[in-house]
Amino acid sequence: MTMLDDIIMDTIGLKQKYGNLTRDNKDLINLNPLQTAGRLTEAAKKVLVEFGDGYSVCDHCKGRLDEIRNPPIYDFVYGDLPKFLGADVTRITSGAREGIFMVLHSLTKPGDVVLMDGNRHYSTYVAAERAGLKIIEVPSSAEPDKLINVEDYGPLIEREKPKLILLTYPDGEFGNLADAKRLGELAKKYNVPYLINGAYAVGRMPISMKELGADFIVGSGHKSMASAGPIGVLGMKKEWEPKVLALSTRHKNKELECLGCTARGSSLMTLMASFPYVVERVKHWDEEVKKAQWFSGEMEKLGGIKQVGQRPHTHDLIKFDTPIFYQISEVHPGKRGFLYDALKNKGIVGLKHGNTKQMKISTYGTPREDLEKVLEVFRTLIDSYKDKIKK
Amino acid sequence: MTMLDDIIMDTIGLKQKYGNLTRDNKDLINLNPLQTAGRLTEAAKKVLVEFGDGYSVCDHCKGRLDEIRNPPIYDFVYGDLPKFLGADVTRITSGAREGIFMVLHSLTKPGDVVLMDGNRHYSTYVAAERAGLKIIEVPSSAEPDKLINVEDYGPLIEREKPKLILLTYPDGEFGNLADAKRLGELAKKYNVPYLINGAYAVGRMPISMKELGADFIVGSGHKSMASAGPIGVLGMKKEWEPKVLALSTRHKNKELECLGCTARGSSLMTLMASFPYVVERVKHWDEEVKKAQWFSGEMEKLGGIKQVGQRPHTHDLIKFDTPIFYQISEVHPGKRGFLYDALKNKGIVGLKHGNTKQMKISTYGTPREDLEKVLEVFRTLIDSYKDKIKK
Numbered sequence: 001m002t003m004l005d006d007i008i009m010d011t012i013g014l015k016q017k018y019g020n021l022t023r024d025n026k027d028l029i030n031l032n033p034l035q036t037a038g039r040l041t042e043a044a045k046k047v048l049v050e051f052g053d054g055y056s057v058c059d060h061c062k063g064r065l066d067e068i069r070n071p072p073i074y075d076f077v078y079g080d081l082p083k084f085l086g087a088d089v090t091r092i093t094s095g096a097r098e099g100i101f102m103v104l105h106s107l108t109k110p111g112d113v114v115l116m117d118g119n120r121h122y123s124t125y126v127a128a129e130r131a132g133l134k135i136i137e138v139p140s141s142a143e144p145d146k147l148i149n150v151e152d153y154g155p156l157i158e159r160e161k162p163k164l165i166l167l168t169y170p171d172g173e174f175g176n177l178a179d180a181k182r183l184g185e186l187a188k189k190y191n192v193p194y195l196i197n198g199a200y201a202v203g204r205m206p207i208s209m210k211e212l213g214a215d216f217i218v219g220s221g222h223k224s225m226a227s228a229g230p231i232g233v234l235g236m237k238k239e240w241e242p243k244v245l246a247l248s249t250r251h252k253n254k255e256l257e258c259l260g261c262t263a264r265g266s267s268l269m270t271l272m273a274s275f276p277y278v279v280e281r282v283k284h285w286d287e288e289v290k291k292a293q294w295f296s297g298e299m300e301k302l303g304g305i306k307q308v309g310q311r312p313h314t315h316d317l318i319k320f321d322t323p324i325f326y327q328i329s330e331v332h333p334g335k336r337g338f339l340y341d342a343l344k345n346k347g348i349v350g351l352k353h354g355n356t357k358q359m360k361i362s363t364y365g366t367p368r369e370d371l372e373k374v375l376e377v378f379r380t381l382i383d384s385y386k387d388k389i390k391k
Numbered sequence: 392m393t394m395l396d397d398i399i400m401d402t403i404g405l406k407q408k409y410g411n412l413t414r415d416n417k418d419l420i421n422l423n424p425l426q427t428a429g430r431l432t433e434a435a436k437k438v439l440v441e442f443g444d445g446y447s448v449c450d451h452c453k454g455r456l457d458e459i460r461n462p463p464i465y466d467f468v469y470g471d472l473p474k475f476l477g478a479d480v481t482r483i484t485s486g487a488r489e490g491i492f493m494v495l496h497s498l499t500k501p502g503d504v505v506l507m508d509g510n511r512h513y514s515t516y517v518a519a520e521r522a523g524l525k526i527i528e529v530p531s532s533a534e535p536d537k538l539i540n541v542e543d544y545g546p547l548i549e550r551e552k553p554k555l556i557l558l559t560y561p562d563g564e565f566g567n568l569a570d571a572k573r574l575g576e577l578a579k580k581y582n583v584p585y586l587i588n589g590a591y592a593v594g595r596m597p598i599s600m601k602e603l604g605a606d607f608i609v610g611s612g613h614k615s616m617a618s619a620g621p622i623g624v625l626g627m628k629k630e631w632e633p634k635v636l637a638l639s640t641r642h643k644n645k646e647l648e649c650l651g652c653t654a655r656g657s658s659l660m661t662l663m664a665s666f667p668y669v670v671e672r673v674k675h676w677d678e679e680v681k682k683a684q685w686f687s688g689e690m691e692k693l694g695g696i697k698q699v700g701q702r703p704h705t706h707d708l709i710k711f712d713t714p715i716f717y718q719i720s721e722v723h724p725g726k727r728g729f730l731y732d733a734l735k736n737k738g739i740v741g742l743k744h745g746n747t748k749q750m751k752i753s754t755y756g757t758p759r760e761d762l763e764k765v766l767e768v769f770r771t772l773i774d775s776y777k778d779k780i781k782k
Contacts, residue, residue: 009474014667017471019434021462021664023441025450038445043410048443050414052436052661054429054613054620059416059740071412080408083400094485094621097650105521122642123651129639130496130647222445222656229445229656230485230621248520251513256521259488260514265613265620265658270443273412276405349450 025349029370032350033172033317033362037204037224041277044270048228051269058264063253065261065268066091076272084279085217086208087235091245091255092263092271096199097123099218099234100166102257103195104131106244108163115162117148117178119171124197136160140176144308144321148178150186157190168197169207173360174309175200175317184213193240199223200317202233203278204364205285209235216240221267226274231267281365291371292316292363298375302382308358316364324382325356327389339381346377416740420761423741424563424708424753428595428615432668435661439619442660449655454644456652456659457482467663475670476608477599478626482636482646483654483662487590488514490609490625491557493648494586495522497635499554506553508539508569510562515588527551531567535699535712539569541577548581559588560598564751565700566591566708575604584631590614591708593624594669595755596676600626607631612658617665622658672756682762683707683754689766693773699749707755715773716747718780730772737768 030036040048051057051071060070066077073092081090093099100123104114110132116124118137128135138153140146153165165187170177180196187194195216201207202219203226209217216236222229236244245255254260296307296318304324307313325339332338340353351359363371421427431439442448442462451461457468464483472481484490491514495505501523507515509528519526529544531537544556556578561568571587578585586607592598593610594617600608607627613620627635636646645651687698687709695715698704716730723729731744742750754762 009471009670011667011671014471014670015434017463017466018663018666021438021441021660023447023450024461025447026441026444032446032450034446034449035444038447040443040445043406045440045443047412048439048619048657049436050412050417052431052439052619053417053426054431054618055423055425056414056416056429057620058425059414059423060744070415072408075408080400080405094489094653095655098485101650122639122645125641126639126645126647126651129641130650227445228439228443228658229448230654230658231656248513248517250516250520254513254517256517259492259521260517262485263621264486265622266439267619267621267656267658269412272409275409276402279400279405280402353451 029348029366029373030350031348031361031366031374033175033200033360034223035350036316036362036364036366037226038222038229039226039365040228040270041226041274043273043277044226044228047269047273048266051266055264056266057268065264071269071272073268073272076275080275081233082235084275085202085219085233085235086210087217088238089241089245090233090235091258092268093218093232093234094263095222095230095232096197096218096220097121097127098262099232100124100195100197101127101130102234103216103236103244104128104133104164106246106257107193108133113160113162114164114166115153115156115160116166117168117171119146119148119173119176120166120168121172121197121199124166124168136162144306145311146174146309147176150179150183153183153186154190157186157192162192164193164195166195166197170200170315170317172200172317174319175313175315176310177314180212180214187215188213200315204282204288204316206282221271225271225278227271228267231263231271233271288316288364289314291368292318294368295361295363295371295375299378302375302378304382316362317360318363319358319360322357322359324389325359328381328385329356330390331385331388342377342381343374346373348374348377420739420757420764421741422739422752422757422765424566424591424751425614426741427707427753427755427757428617429613429620430617430756431619431661432617432665434664434668435617435619438660438664439657442657446655447657448659456655462660462663464659464663467666471666472624473626475666476593476610476624476626477601478608479629480632480636481624481626482649483659484609484623484625485654486613486621486623487588487609487611488512488518489653490623491515491586491588492518492521493625494607494627494635495519495524495555497637497648498584498631499524504551504553505555505557506544506547506551507557508559508562510537510539510564510567511557511559512563512588512590515557515559527553535697536702537565537700538567541570541574544574544577545581548577548583553583555584555586557586557588561591561706561708563591563708565710566704566706567701568705571603571605578606579604591706595673595679595707597673612662616662616669618662619658622654622662624662679707679755680705682759683709685759686752686754686762686766690769693766693769695773707753708751709754710749710751713748713750715780719772719776720747721781722776722779733768733772734765737764739765739768
């Protein structure tokens with residue numbers, strides 16, 4: 001046991017460091033777009049502990065994660081999830097980006113072209129780079145709107161002959177919803193497979209892959225489906241199954257792009273436990289949009305704040321230019337951290353520490369009275385400092 | 392909101408199906424090698440709920456998972472984990488197989504050769520197939536031993552010029568521990584990178600990548616590090632960092648093979664919370680080996696049962712030929728399910744329903760008195776049926 005020497009570590013010190021980790025942001029008012037729709041339901045919290053132990057979802061596995069009947073993963077993957085996504089075939093993934101990579105890796109070879117919107121998430125770009133692809137972006141319009149005109153895909157498809165086109169719907173920077181359905185028509189016209197990154201859509205708002213004319217859709221459990229991370233979903237048309245879910249030549253029931261099984265653990269159980277509530281909340285999306293629009297309007301009334309991105313805004317993820325807060329930071333004793341600190345003092349989190357010129361906020365699932373508290377913090381700061389700032 | 396029509400689903404039915412999922416195997420005596428070392432510590436259970444919400448580990452993220460200081464992911468990835476693995480550089484992955492794919496995908500191009508032991512897990516084969524590689528296997532010896540003689544790698548390296556050699560240490564079928572250190576010498580001699588799949592080693596037994604002369608090691612959190620799934624670890628020598636952790640050309644701090652960030656969620660928190668206990672338990676590996684050997688001996692004393700794989704056995708994962716149980720199944724009213732049922736009646740799980748000719752058992756972390764109960768079930772069955780079986 002000579003190797004013991006190398007691994008004798010100070011376990012008392014380690015227990016102090018890792019043994020009692022707590023989350024300081026827990027149960028506060030949270031504005032972080034990454035987090036508002038990933039909060040667990042009570043059902044998900046229960047199942048998280050119930051299936052917490054390592055490979056506990058595999059108790060009754062007969063060889064493949066998606067075919068397990070107890071817990072009812074099979075029903076979920078082959079019944080309810082496809083219906084929810086408007087897809088023929090679905091799989092569980094480790095997240096939206098992993099789903100995108102699976103599709104890119106199976107449909108393309110290095111050097112092929114992929115066409116994506118300029119508002120895409122960094123991880124989409126990175127997934128395409130990992131697959132060795134040539135990446136062409138459809139630029140968005142200038143600030144403040146940053147709109148994607150899907151008609152711009154047409155000439156680029158003709159010129160670049162992409163193996164796949166991708167749209168981020170909505171994007172994670174401005175919450176803009178491009179005309180995904182029109183892009184579905186273009187995809188059909190040019191006969192090019194079309195993937196929707198719905199990481200901020202699936203689980204928040206009604207979305208049907210089929211109705212939008214897409215070939216693929218990815219969603220994120222931890223971002224938008226009230227699940228513990230990491231977990232995602234991938235939906236596709238039946239015709240892509242042989243390629244994207246190609247089986248091993250040796251291990252005949254194992255899918256290559258899934259490496260056999262993907263999210264084999266409690267995160268999948270939270271996805272399933274929250275699913276009925278997610279299906280329910282999606283039906284109330286119009287209320288979320290109204291609330292977002294109300295919040296955006298109230299923000300602009302404060303003065304020195306301007307919503308950027310699509311107007312009227314139709315998503316809970318909203319970006320604001322906030323020059324007034326930058327001006328305040330120049331004279332506030334709390335300097336660039338003043339805004340973060342003022343919010344935190346009132347039990348509000350989710351803004352990046354130090355950011356004052358712009359902010360990205362999500363109103364999803366947050367009651368109006370809590371959003372009033374947010375507005376009140378902003379209002380008080382502006383009122384207190386409007387006469388002190390350098391104009 | 393026309394898409395609502397498509398997503399109106401019966402949420403009452405869904406709540407019945409998914410809203411209250413329970414695990415029937417919870418807290419029972421568990422013999423499943425996949426599960427014995429993945430059971431959560433109390434610290435892990437706490438943190439699972441604490442950080443259960445979606446992207447909650449990202450509260451204080453400044454751009455990369457491994458650099459987050461609160462919770463102390465940075466300390467873990469850059470300090471304690473490398474020490475534990477005997478690695479220069481480590482990363483968190485979604486599991487052992489995902490770590491293997493990261494290495495294969497970054498070090499090879501399609502058509503290259505990879506050399507692996509014939510006892511490898513199916514997912515290793517599938518990962519290599521996904522990377523488009525030509526797979527050469529080093530055969531194991533015949534049943535019942537199924538040993539890998541690492542000297543057999545030498546001529547195959549000379550002939551096939553693999554871009555990577557891989558050893559499963561121990562394998563997941565027989566629990567055999569090949570001479571990993573000698574293979575490290577061969578890897579050095581032939582100057583070929585060497586990866587150890589330690590999914591059943593890291594977190595159970597002392598293992599140091601450096602001491603074994605390996606370039607890479609992967610481990611599994613849900614399998615052997617008392618973590619919720621899915622989660623894994625990857626360790627490597629510094630020299631491989633530029634290739635395996637190559638950065639995006641556009642998003643300069645994002646690692647391609649990680650797609651930016653990997654296991655972004657509560658599974659990582661369980662890995663960290665359990666880590667001090669895992670470090671501690673590894674020090675008691677010799678006791679686990681003694682217990683496994685004792686159990687194996689007691690099994691053989693029952694008659695009609697023979698341990699296969701390496702002898703004496705030095706791992707808690709043990710495979711047995713059990714012709715006696717097959718003979719009993721031929722006359723038992725419970726037919727092929729009799730063994731599973733008899734164990735389940737006594738609160739013992741982890742054997743595959745219907746398997747009677749062979750069984751794969753792990754004694755890890757299970758007290759001797761619980762293993763006595765297992766032996767008692769077997770003994771009673773054999774005693775009751777030994778005069779009734781067809782000889």
